[in-house]
Amino acid sequence: MTINVTTEKGRIKVIPAFPVTRYVRRKIEKSLREAMQDVRPIEELLAKMKKNDPVIGTPRGALIAYMTSQSWTQKRLAKVTGIFQADISKMVNGKRVIGPSIAKKFGKAFGVDYRKFL
Numbered sequence: 001m002t003i004n005v006t007t008e009k010g011r012i013k014v015i016p017a018f019p020v021t022r023y024v025r026r027k028i029e030k031s032l033r034e035a036m037q038d039v040r041p042i043e044e045l046l047a048k049m050k051k052n053d054p055v056i057g058t059p060r061g062a063l064i065a066y067m068t069s070q071s072w073t074q075k076r077l078a079k080v081t082g083i084f085q086a087d088i089s090k091m092v093n094g095k096r097v098i099g100p101s102i103a104k105k106f107g108k109a110f111g112v113d114y115r116k117f118l
Helices: 022-037 042-052 059-070 074-081 085-092 100-110
Strands: 003-007 010-014
Touching (some): 010 022, 059 100, 074 085, 074 100
Antiparallel strands (some): 003 010
16 A cells, blocks of 8 residues: 655655555655654754754764664774764864864774764
């Protein structure tokens, strides 16, 4: 069973992993239409988020975001990168700058471009 929802932004195709009733199907369609009405440009969302939390969009914010998304502790990151946990703690708390050599270690550990941490 496929649910096709047409919105002003485009068409969405949903393939549920299990059979759904007509009622659930209508709820999914309604929720998707409402969600698509609230879609905004990413720059607008980032600006709003940054106003509420100034760390967003900074190297420190990138470090916190990647650690959170991977569910990594400072201890685990220290073990993977070879950087002292105390130094990672200082970077997370904004008391130490993330330099190029450390950014490269973070990039390698998280599998992303190191420039995200500069």
